[in-house]
Amino acid sequence: EEQLVESGGGLVQPGRSLRLSCEGSGFIFDDYAMHWVRQAPGKGLEWVSGISWNSDTTDYADSVKGRFTISRDNAKNSLYLQMNSLRPEDTALYYCTKDNAASGRPIGFFDPWGQGTLVTVSS
Amino acid sequence: EIVLTQSPGTLSLSPGERATLSCRASQTVSGNFLAWYQLKPGQAPRLLIYGAFNRAIGIPHRFSGSGSGTEFTLTISRLEPEDFAVYYCHQYIRSQTFGQGTKVEIK
Numbered sequence: 001e002e003q004l005v006e007s008g009g010g011l012v013q014p015g016r017s018l019r020l021s022c023e024g025s026g027f028i029f030d031d032y033a034m035h036w037v038r039q040a041p042g043k044g045l046e047w048v049s050g051i052s053w054n055s056d057t058t059d060y061a062d063s064v065k066g067r068f069t070i071s072r073d074n075a076k077n078s079l080y081l082q083m084n085s086l087r088p089e090d091t092a093l094y095y096c097t098k099d100n101a102a103s104g105r106p107i108g109f110f111d112p113w114g115q116g117t118l119v120t121v122s123s
Numbered sequence: 124e125i126v127l128t129q130s131p132g133t134l135s136l137s138p139g140e141r142a143t144l145s146c147r148a149s150q151t152v153s154g155n156f157l158a159w160y161q162l163k164p165g166q167a168p169r170l171l172i173y174g175a176f177n178r179a180i181g182i183p184h185r186f187s188g189s190g191s192g193t194e195f196t197l198t199i200s201r202l203e204p205e206d207f208a209v210y211y212c213h214q215y216i217r218s219q220t221f222g223q224g225t226k227v228e229i230k
Contacts, residue, residue: 035219037168045160045168045211047219059218095168109158109215111170111179 002026002112004096009117012086020117022079022096030054030074033099033106036081038092039116048094049081053104064090086121093118125150125214129222135230142199144225146212151192156216159188159197162224163208171210172197202227 008020020036035050049070050059058070069082079096093116101108126149136142146157155175160168170179172188175195185200199206207229212222 037221039162044209044224045162045213045221047221050219097168100173106219107156107215109156109170109173109213110160110168111173113167113169115167 002098004098004112004114006094006096006114006117009094009119011120011122013123014087014121016086017082017084018086018119020081020083020094020096020119022114024077024079024096024098027098029077031104033057033101033104033108034072034079035097035099035106035110036070036079037095037097037110037113038090038119039095040089040092043092046092050099050106051079052106057105059106083119086119088121091119091121125152125217125220127212127214127220127222129210129212129225131225132223133226133228135228136202137230138202138204140202142197142202142206142227144197144199144210144227146190146195146197146222148193148195148214150217152195152214153216155191156214157188157190157195158213158215159186160211160213161206161208162211168211199227 006022036048051070067085071080095116097110097113099108128147130145159172162168176188
């Protein structure tokens with residue numbers, strides 16, 4: 001069974017940094033692109049960032065461009081999101097999800113998803 | 124950026140009724156690169172439909188997707204109690220964007 005488990009969320013002050021992690025299992029991790037998607041309290045889903053299987057392509061939502069960095073370590077079956085200069089509007093449940101495009105490019109639909117890790121940005 | 128607009132915002136229906144959810148794109152979604160997801164509180168989002176009309180593995184036949192171009196529809200033929208949730212459409216032809224969601228609630 002394919003599984004994704006996120007970690008690293010927590011309470012952080014505005015302007016500070018946080019690094020999220022996601023470990024995948026049950027599939028060949030380095031065959032697929034991966035993404036981060038978030039859901040702010042009471043809001044809908046918002047795509048945050050995606051990365052190709054070999055890290056040569058990354059993409060970001062305008063709302064996080066220049067502040068967040070996506071990366072992966074295929075040897076550890078792990079995906080990361082380095083979040084810098086955090087703002088209160090970054091408060092959300094952050095999901096890790098696998099891209100199903102056979103090419104390994106970040107251009108497919110998402111399945112499966114992890115349970116999410118909660119990030120709260122507040123003083 | 125392709126903007127997806129879902130309607131209605133909330134659908135109030137009874138178990139056994141038919142649900143029809145709409146997703147309209149601001150530009151043509153080439154190749155029907157559109158998916159639907161179900162989201163319930165405390166659970167991971169669940170893929171229902173990909174490629175506009177392909178049912179994901181394990182998804183009951185009462186869920187169906189249709190449409191092309193800029194107009195897409197998710198239909199639940201007969202609502203079961205476990206179907207009351209929020210549903211999102213997602214385009215993946217030009218970067219990635221989601222609709223704002225449709226909540227299907229018990230009437």
